[in-house]
Amino acid sequence: xxxxxxxxxxxxxxxxxxxxxxxxxxxxxxxxxxxxxxxxxxxxxxxxxxxxxxxxxxxxxxxxxxxxxxxxxxxxxxxxxxxxxxxxxxxxxxxxxxxxxxxxxxxxxxxxxxxxxxxxxxxxxxxxxxxxxxxxxxxxxx
Amino acid sequence: xxxxxxxxxxxxxxxxxxxxxxxxxxxxxxxxxxxxxxxxxxxxxxxxxxxxxxxxxxxxxxxxxxxxxxxxxxxxxxxxxxxxxxxxxxxxxxxxxxxxxxxxxxxxxxxxxxxxxxxxxxxxxxxxxxxxxxxxxxxxxxxxxxxxxxxxxxxxxxxxxxxxxxxxxxxxxxxxxxxxxxxxxxxxxxxxxxxxxxxxxxxxxxxxxxxxxxxxxxxxxxxxxxxxxxxxxxxxxxxxxxxxxxxxxxxxxxxxxxxxxxxxxxxxxxxxxxxxxxxxxxxxxxxxxxxxxxxxxxxxxxxxxxxxxxxxxxxxxxxxxxxxxxxxxxxxxxxxxxxxxxxxxxxxxxxxxxxxxxxxxxxxxxxxxxxxxxxxxxxxxxxxxxxxxxxxxxxxxxxxxxxxxxxxxxxxxxxxxxxxxxxxxxxxxxxxxxxxxxxxxxxxxxxxxxxxxxxxxxxxxxxxxxxxxxxxxxxxxxxxxxxxxxxxxxxx
Numbered sequence: 001x002x003x004x005x006x007x008x009x010x011x012x013x014x015x016x017x018x019x020x021x022x023x024x025x026x027x028x029x030x031x032x033x034x035x036x037x038x039x040x041x042x043x044x045x046x047x048x049x050x051x052x053x054x055x056x057x058x059x060x061x062x063x064x065x066x067x068x069x070x071x072x073x074x075x076x077x078x079x080x081x082x083x084x085x086x087x088x089x090x091x092x093x094x095x096x097x098x099x100x101x102x103x104x105x106x107x108x109x110x111x112x113x114x115x116x117x118x119x120x121x122x123x124x125x126x127x128x129x130x131x132x133x134x135x136x137x138x139x140x141x142x
Numbered sequence: 143x144x145x146x147x148x149x150x151x152x153x154x155x156x157x158x159x160x161x162x163x164x165x166x167x168x169x170x171x172x173x174x175x176x177x178x179x180x181x182x183x184x185x186x187x188x189x190x191x192x193x194x195x196x197x198x199x200x201x202x203x204x205x206x207x208x209x210x211x212x213x214x215x216x217x218x219x220x221x222x223x224x225x226x227x228x229x230x231x232x233x234x235x236x237x238x239x240x241x242x243x244x245x246x247x248x249x250x251x252x253x254x255x256x257x258x259x260x261x262x263x264x265x266x267x268x269x270x271x272x273x274x275x276x277x278x279x280x281x282x283x284x285x286x287x288x289x290x291x292x293x294x295x296x297x298x299x300x301x302x303x304x305x306x307x308x309x310x311x312x313x314x315x316x317x318x319x320x321x322x323x324x325x326x327x328x329x330x331x332x333x334x335x336x337x338x339x340x341x342x343x344x345x346x347x348x349x350x351x352x353x354x355x356x357x358x359x360x361x362x363x364x365x366x367x368x369x370x371x372x373x374x375x376x377x378x379x380x381x382x383x384x385x386x387x388x389x390x391x392x393x394x395x396x397x398x399x400x401x402x403x404x405x406x407x408x409x410x411x412x413x414x415x416x417x418x419x420x421x422x423x424x425x426x427x428x429x430x431x432x433x434x435x436x437x438x439x440x441x442x443x444x445x446x447x448x449x450x451x452x453x454x455x456x457x458x459x460x461x462x463x464x465x466x467x468x469x470x471x472x473x474x475x476x477x478x479x480x481x482x483x484x485x486x487x488x489x490x491x492x493x494x495x496x497x498x499x500x501x502x503x504x505x506x507x508x509x510x511x512x513x514x515x516x517x518x519x520x521x522x523x524x525x526x527x528x529x530x531x532x533x534x535x536x537x538x539x540x541x542x543x544x545x546x547x548x549x550x551x552x553x554x555x556x557x558x559x560x561x562x563x564x565x566x567x568x569x570x571x572x573x574x575x576x577x578x579x580x581x582x583x584x585x586x587x588x589x590x591x592x593x594x595x596x597x598x599x600x601x602x603x604x605x606x607x608x609x610x611x612x613x614x615x616x617x618x619x620x621x622x623x624x625x626x627x628x629x630x631x632x633x634x
Binding site: 005006008009012013015016019020036037038040041084085087091092094 | 168169172173175176179180182183185186187189192193491492494495497511512515516519
């Protein structure tokens with residue numbers, strides 16, 4: 001009997017996962033980030049941004065090394081699903097300090113050679129200048 | 143076997159109990175997990191539905207559906223916001239009714255010079271602070287300005303969902319004309335009526351509602367559109383001045399422009415009658431002196447130069463400014479950056495997976511998070527402080543300008559008492575007209591300086607200068623008269 005119950009639970013869980021397009025979160029397709037519709041305007045403006053041909057959501061918002069990437073994905077995935085299910089997040093959405101550091105590192109991942117003289121300590125110092133402080137619309141609007 | 147029996151019988155209850163407990167635990171865990179996953183599934187389903195259906199048309203709405211409740215059946219989220227406009231809101235300088243049933247305080251309580259400026263005009267007897275859109279019609283019916291003074295039907299142009307009445311009236315007069323001409327004709331006819339006559343006609347037509355959905359939305363596509371003849375004619379004249387012939391906002395304006403134009407249908411300077419049909423004075427442009435130059439060159443049908451009323455204390459033929467929010471916003475930094483009225487006063491908000499324009503139209507200061515922080519990524523308190531700083535400075539300058547105006551009025555009155563002639567007073571009264579027009583233009587504008595701080599300070603500076611010039615002239619005129627008087631009748 002418990003096997004039946006567990007089977008039903010497994011089936012229901014699997015269905016929910018597929019219905020919620022759970023597998024899309026294992027891809028790097030920016031459309032997946034707008035699955036929940038919250039990021040619609042970010043997605044729409046990314047499509048028209050200067051960076052859309054060279055970088056998708058994960059290129060800037062996740063670390064580039066494998067393990068930190070999976071950790072960040074899991075942490076953000078948890079916060080996003082919790083926030084969207086319970087509708088209890090701050091609006092307008094603001095980036096968290098930890099994610100802000102990931103973002104800055106991602107900028108430097110490509111542009112470090114060009115800007116290394118002006119951004120020393122930019123991912124560690126509390127008051128360091130961050131790229132998006134001025135270049136706020138290169139990725140997307142809000 | 144037999145000797146084992148007692149031990150098995152003795153063990154049986156103890157070994158079965160954990161099994162039952164385990165079974166119960168599994169059932170509870172599976173039931174709990176299933177409930178949670180089902181809940182999640184339903185939640186996801188709900189969000190997907192929200193994203194799929196921006197709205198469902200339960201009832202048909204047309205150009206004659208003025209009752210917002212009907213539209214509310216199709217667009218409940220927007221209607222909810224609209225209904226909230228009854229809620230009293232207050233900022234440091236705006237609003238102030240204590241409850242939904244209490245009218246807001248008189249503006250003259252805070253600005254006593256207003257009563258002097260409006261001497262001889264209905265605004266001197268009753269001029270209260272603003273309330274929400276929901277009250278626009280009832281407040282107009284209850285003000286002493288309509289109850290104790292005669293007013294024209296044109297007041298309804300902006301205080302009711304009046305277009306169907308215009309169309310009906312126009313259709314009776316021009317049965318075969320196209321709808322746009324019928325609306326224009328009806329607008330002219332209704333504007334000529336006495337206010338209460340027009341109000342009764344509106345009630346009889348079944349369209350007695352304050353501003354309604356149909357005034358800004360096309361009932362078929364829900365796209366923004368402008369309907370008020372005053373605005374359609376006014377913007378056409380303005381664009382012609384800018385070199386664009388035959389401008390039709392409903393055809394030529396961008397979506398973002400429409401997000402301001404719909405508000406500009408009413409939140410503007412206009413002449414409301416009764417000497418001619420209501421018009422927006424935009425033919426020379428939107429700035430204070432461009433509007434003034436239009437008024438100065440405008441002749442009524444009787445050939446007299448344009449004026450709103452004769453000032454009771456001085457006899458000057460003065461102008462009354464309405465509420466030129468649209469004109470002033472146009473001179474400000476937000477307009478230059480392409481920010482529309484609706485971006486701050488009806489910001490987007492999210493309900494589940496849906497993006498909705500907040501139809502609770504109100505001061506952005508009561509909604510800083512959605513109204514300002516979308517662009518200005520600073521703490522809410524810092525934003526409010528910056529606005530209040532602008533408004534405090536503006537209010538101080540406004541009060542100073544009001545006091546200068548009062549000093550001028552005193553000086554002119556004193557000169558008149560010293561038997562100054564009309565010819566002697568004429569250039570002084572001309573300065574009063576200019577000074578008063580500028581002060582009123584700024585004071586009547588609803589943002590306490592925020593829409594365009596520098597432009598408004600410039601206008602107030604001019605007003606102070608003109609008031610003081612007039613005061614100086616009046617004082618020296620009085621002195622001249624006083625010096626001349628004893629010579630005419632030498633003391634014995």
